[in-house]
Amino acid sequence: MKSHIGVDADSGPVHTVIGTAAKVHDITVVPALLHGEETHVYADVRY
Numbered sequence: 001m002k003s004h005i006g007v008d009a010d011s012g013p014v015h016t017v018i019g020t021a022a023k024v025h026d027i028t029v030v031p032a033l034l035h036g037e038e039t040h041v042y043a044d045v046r047y
Contacts (some may be wrong), residue, residue, distance in 0.1 A: 002026075006033035009040065 004026065006016035016033050026043070034041065 004029045004033055009042065023025070 002020050002022055002024065004016075004018045004020065005014055007014050015035060018029050018030060018032055030041075031044075
């Protein structure tokens with residue numbers, strides 16, 4: 001199981017949380033984590 005979390009970098013609140021099976025690649029859920037008003041996107045991978 002993995003969790004993918006969208007957070008507003010300026011103010012800090014979480015706006016999206018998606019849980020997937022561990023085999024789902026991280027890039028697959030990126031479109032669902034973005035709301036369209038981003039000026040920057042940061043990503044981090046932890047294993």
